[in-house]
Amino acid sequence: MTFFGKESLPAMPITQQAVKTLSAQLYDWSLRRVPDDTKDALRRARATETHEGAQRVLEIMLGSALRAEQTDRFVCSDAGVPVFRVTLGANARWEGDLKAAITEGFAELVARIQPPLLKHVTNPLTNERGYQGKDMPLVTWEVESGVDWIEIACQPKALGSGRWAQAETFSFPSLADIEAYVMKAVMQAGSQHCPPVIIGVGIGGSFDVAAKIASKATYRAIGTVNPEPVLAAMEERLLRAVNATGFGPMGTGGDTTALAVHVDYSAGHGYTPVAVCFNCWINRRTRARIHADGTVERME
Amino acid sequence: MNEYRRIRMPMTREDARSLRAGDMILLDGEITITAGLPTHHRILACAEEGRDPPIDIRNGSLLHLGSYSQDTADGGLEVLYMNPTTSTRFNPIMPRLIRHFGLTAVGGKGGLDAGCRQAMAEVGCVYLSFLGGGAPLHSGAITGVKAVAWNDLVAHYRLVRLSVQGLGPVTVGIDAHGNSLFETLSAQAQDRMPEILAQLDRDRSG
Numbered sequence: 188m189t190f191f192g193k194e195s196l197p198a199m200p201i202t203q204q205a206v207k208t209l210s211a212q213l214y215d216w217s218l219r220r221v222p223d224d225t226k227d228a229l230r231r232a233r234a235t236e237t238h239e240g241a242q243r244v245l246e247i248m249l250g251s252a253l254r255a256e257q258t259d260r261f262v263c264s265d266a267g268v269p270v271f272r273v274t275l276g277a278n279a280r281w282e283g284d285l286k287a288a289i290t291e292g293f294a295e296l297v298a299r300i301q302p303p304l305l306k307h308v309t310n311p312l313t314n315e316r317g318y319q320g321k322d323m324p325l326v327t328w329e330v331e332s333g334v335d336w337i338e339i340a341c342q343p344k345a346l347g348s349g350r351w352a353q354a355e356t357f358s359f360p361s362l363a364d365i366e367a368y369v370m371k372a373v374m375q376a377g378s379q380h381c382p383p384v385i386i387g388v389g390i391g392g393s394f395d396v397a398a399k400i401a402s403k404a405t406y407r408a409i410g411t412v413n414p415e416p417v418l419a420a421m422e423e424r425l426l427r428a429v430n431a432t433g434f435g436p437m438g439t440g441g442d443t444t445a446l447a448v449h450v451d452y453s454a455g456h457g458y459t460p461v462a463v464c465f466n467c468w469i470n471r472r473t474r475a476r477i478h479a480d481g482t483v484e485r486m487e
Numbered sequence: 488m489n490e491y492r493r494i495r496m497p498m499t500r501e502d503a504r505s506l507r508a509g510d511m512i513l514l515d516g517e518i519t520i521t522a523g524l525p526t527h528h529r530i531l532a533c534a535e536e537g538r539d540p541p542i543d544i545r546n547g548s549l550l551h552l553g554s555y556s557q558d559t560a561d562g563g564l565e566v567l568y569m570n571p572t573t574s575t576r577f578n579p580i581m582p583r584l585i586r587h588f589g590l591t592a593v594g595g596k597g598g599l600d601a602g603c604r605q606a607m608a609e610v611g612c613v614y615l616s617f618l619g620g621g622a623p624l625h626s627g628a629i630t631g632v633k634a635v636a637w638n639d640l641v642a643h644y645r646l647v648r649l650s651v652q653g654l655g656p657v658t659v660g661i662d663a664h665g666n667s668l669f670e671t672l673s674a675q676a677q678d679r680m681p682e683i684l685a686q687l688d689r690d691r692s693g
Contacts, residue, residue, distance in 0.1 A: 221620075240509060240658065247618050247656060254623035264553050264570035264622045264643070302567040305555055306641045316641050347573055347596070347619055366687050374676060378669050379573055379597035381619035424690040428683050432676040438597060439616050439658045439668050440509070469620040 201337055201477050203283025209475055211292035213341035214269045217471040218261045221252035222487055224409040225470040232443040241441025262469045266304045267343035269293050269324035276334035293324050340406055340474040351376035352464035354398055359457050372463040373429050378438020381467035383446045389462040392453030397460035404449035405466045418450045491656045497547035498591040500611045506659045508666040514654040519544050522553030522572040523644025527580045534587040541636035542648050545588050551595025553643030556635050564632040569625045571596040571617035582606035598660050598669030614661035628654035
């Protein structure tokens with residue numbers, strides 16, 4: 188963890204400027220670095236892969252991640268669209284318009300970032316692409332009790348893995364039904380989502396909540412154990428099942444189709460939506476907190 | 488890297504036919520790239536109306552790679568970065584383009600479907616699978632920008648001809664003999680699925 192930037196005195200509200208600056212930085216940082224947990228998982232996969240071509244592809248992936256860090260370049264040319272989840276501490280104090288802060292931060296980043304971004308923000312009604320659009324950046328707002336910081340996490344999403352996300356609503360499904368559905372989604376994505384992927388699964392709640400849970404699950408660090416024993420066991424067996432398919436790195440064959448399966452749930456009614464989403468192998472993800480005294484703590 | 492066979496681009500028909508699905512190779516020479524669906528529609532219109540596209544792709548390559556191209560101060564062109572895009576988006580168009588232009592190499596990531604594989608076998612063309620998230624490596628292999636066409640499109644949709652050295656390694660995902668890793672792996676996973684689901688049941692009850 189690193190601390191930097193005393194930006195205000197203790198007991199001052201967190202500023203719109205601080206949120207603007209940090210949200211833009213988090214997006215920029217996410218494009219140039221594969222997270223450490225993901226590189227470690229790729230190294231472990233390379234050590235255990237039995238498919239020779241897959242070993243090579245994993246080696247080339249690690250080489251690409253390293254080169255991006257050394258040269259401060261984008262890992263992927265598709266910067267995706269900026270996606271944030273902002274957690275507001277219930278005791279946090281802030282001033283200004285935090286929503287506008289994130290929109291302005293992205294606009295300013297687009298104007299200055301080097302190398303420049305390609306135009307990926309798409310109007311779904313016309314398929315025209317640019318740097319701005321309705322509700323862009325995409326932000327999920329959450330509130331956490333008992334804390335006074337604001338946490339911002341960034342996870343750019345692009346078509347490559349984004350298009351394979353899906354949800355279906357069941358009535359009183361068994362765990363077997365849910366797991367079979369996850370495998371159906373894995374089969375549909377096949378070779379195409381830049382595997383090995385991180386899979387997020389959301390069970391229950393309502394339609395929108397299940398998707399939100401699935402997406403949030405992909406933010407969890409690889410190697411962390413689900414605190415819910417039923418889900419910890421499900422994650423383990425689903426990971427084995429996904430890797431038994433044989434699609435492999437970049438979908439050209441191998442034992443490593445997923446690096447992790449992360450599952451979470453919410454209570455709901457007897458109708459149970461199940462959502463499944465994927466992050467490609469570069470698993471772009473950054474996160475930082477702005478504390479009440481103005482210090483910024485970068486978590487990843 | 489020395490272990491990989493190097494292939495000169497544009498790929499000759501003979502080289503294309505000499506490759507087998509699963510081979511990993513490095514590319515030297517000239518490639519033509521685009522990541523745009525509108526671009527494919529324009530190339531298709533050229534084929535249907537008997538016109539030549541602004542960059543000649545006959546007996547050459549058309550790779551699904553997106554790039555950031557821009558003019559340089561001295562009147563030249565540069566590409567700042569490049570990476571593959573999902574090829575299956577172009578499934579309905581590719582068979583016509585492969586046959587009409589006699590392409591020897593197509594590529595991108597994620598593969599193409601059976602209709603494309605069949606056209607490739609008829610013509611003598613391979614599909615090359617590039618590393619997604621490989622922009623630092625792919626971009627470093629670019630030695631020059633030969634031409635950029637259709638500048639009215641966003642940068643990654645433009646048709647771009649590049650010279651490259653040591654681009655890859657790329658995996659031959661579909662060869663010119665009717666073998667597709669993507670179709671084989673998908674069928675294999677489908678075959679394995681009853682046992683995979685049975686194993687999930689055993690794990691759940693165990």
